[in-house]
Amino acid sequence: MQILTCPAQLQRLEAALRSSLPRALPVYGAVLNINRGNPGDFEVVVDAWPDFGAVLARRRGEAPVNDSYRSLNSAFYRDVGAYRALLESPGCLRWDAAFHIFGLQDGVVTVSQDIALAKGVELEVTEYYTYLHPDPSTLSEPQLDPDVQLGALSPAHVELLDSTWPYGGNTWSRRYLHELLQRFPHLCLQGPAGDLLCWVLSDGFGAGAHGYTVPAQRRRGLMRALTIMAARRAHARGFPVYGHTATGNRGMHRLQEELGHRRLPGLCRFVLHNPGLARAEL
Template sequence: MKILTCSAHLQQLEGILRKSLPIALPVFGAVLNINRGNPGQFEVLVDKWPEFGAVLARPSGEVATNDGYWNTQAGFYQDLGAYRALLETPGCLRWDAAFTIIGLQDGLATVSQDLAGKKGVELDIVEYYSYWHPDPSTMPAPGVRVGSLSPSHVDLLNDTWPYGGNARSRRFLAEILRRFPQVCLQDGSGQPVAWVLTDHFGTGTHSYTLPEHRRHGHMQVALTVAAQRAHARGFPTFGHTALGNRPMQQLQEMLGNRRLWTPLQP
């Protein structure tokens, strides 16, 4: 196992992962953030370098053992056996802590479940769709004014997030709001109407329109602005949608996004 700290190696990894899109999207997004100031304080592990077979992007430093929100990691492999060996390496993954592993390859779930079972660790599988737009520059300009969220909106974000409503989720949302780009549409008084946040992996996350403002096309505008801004920064455009959220799935497809199947393992 090797932690990549050399900027030249990280730039090289970015180029390699770019050639493996869209399947490498979560790890690729994390590496992009690392190479652009590392706002999420992440690090990248490989089984070996430069001929790596597996990559894991994870928070650097200490993370609270009960914080599965912040302790979110992303995996990508070119060799499934190398991914298994990486997770089995002491110091790679704290099996006694709450964590989430995301990725776009079926083997990630298979290996993670197998290793967890051997260690007596309970793993839940949450399935959802991921969507990716290969060229956001082709999306039409929305032609609206866009504001931004502030720390004062954290409670609103926490209350409206399906995975929120607790102190850890509030802390997580406050941190990604502070560290990563976001888009917010506002009403005439400057209050939030709809928004899209992004996280450590460059993923569009917690996209939401307040119920009283729905059916006016606000989310279409917010997603378009977020995609075009990400594209301008050199980031991919992708996000996750719950299996039962058909309206959002239809919107993603209308905007030209490609559906990718994704397992998530918390």
Template sequence: MQILTSPAQLQRLEGILKKSLPLALPVYGAVLNITRGNPGDFEVLVDKWPDFGAVLARPRGEVPVNDSYWNTQTAFYRDLGAYRALLETPGCQRWDAAFIIIGLQDGVTTVSQDLARAKGVELDITEYYTYMHPNPSTMPEPRLDPGVRLGSLLPSHVDLLNETWPYGGNARSRRYLAKLLGRFPHVCVQDGAGEPLSWVLTDHFGTGAHGFTLPAHRRRGHMRVALTVAARRAQARGFPTYGHTAVQNGPMQQLQELLGHQRLPGICRYILHNPAMDKDGP
């Protein structure tokens, strides 16, 4: 196991992962963020270098044992056996903590299931469709309604984000959303008074995240504007435009397809290890 730290190593890894898209999307996005200032304070591990068989992007340093929002990781492998060996390497994972691994490859799930069974660890797996836009510059020009403008979310809006996020509503999710808001790009559609109507965040992996429109302001094209602007800005930064959509969220799937996003084959899985430990502390 080796943690890549030098700019030359990370740039080389970035190039290799780019050739492995779309399966390497979340890891590729994490590496892009690391090589562009590392706002998420992440690191990447490989089983060996430079002829690696597996790579894992994870938070750097100590993380709370009860916070999977903080301890969300992602993996990509070229050799499934190498990925299994990497996860079993001492120091790679804390199996007595709550953590999430995101994977677009079925083997990521298989390895977690096998190791969890052997270690007596519970899993909670959530499935998503992954959508990617091949060229955001071709997206239709967004049109804002009169009295509506593009703006920015403020730190004071974190409670609104936490209340409206289906996976939020607790202290850990609030801390996580505050971190996303403060460190990564976002798009917000506001009314004339500057109050948020619709927004899209970005996470550690370059993923479009927490897209939401307030119920009273839906069916007015606000999310269409937010997604289009977010996609074009991501492209301008050199990032791919992609996101994970809940399999039951038909309206968001339809909107993305209308805007030219393409659904990738297969399923993205968020694999939560030790879900019973994932809770607010005293």
């Protein structure tokens, strides 16, 4: 196991991951952020260098044992055996803590299942569709209604964001959302009085994150407009335009497909290790 810290190594890794898109998207997005100032304080771990067979992207430092939001790892492998060896390497993961691993390859689940069975660790798997836009430059900047303006979110909005997020409702989720607002691009639409109408966030893996339109403002095309704006801005920064959508969220599936996003084959799976710990409060 090796943590890559040299800028030249990280640039070389970025190029290698780019050649493995779209399967490498979750790690590639994190490496893009690392190589552009590292606003999320991330690091990447490989099984070997330069001929790596597996890589994890994650936050630096140690998180509390029950904070699975901070302990979020994205994975990509060229060889599933190398991936298994990396996860079993001393110091790679805390198997007595709550943490997520996610990725677009089947081995992300099966390797965790095999190791967890041997260690007596419980797992929960959540599945998403991943959408990727092949050419965001084709998206035209939308025109907003006169009573709608583009704005920015602040820490004062965290409680509202948390209450409207299916994965919110606890101390760790609020801290996570607060950090997203501080560290990564986000957009919102506001009414004449500055009231929030709609918002979209992005995360440390370069993906679209929490998006929401308040119920009274739906069917106005606000999420459509904001999705386009966020896509154009991500593309201008050199990032892929992608995100993970719940398999049952048909409205968001339809919107993304109308805008030209393509659903990638298979599923993105988020594997939560030690879910009982993750639900323990401070």
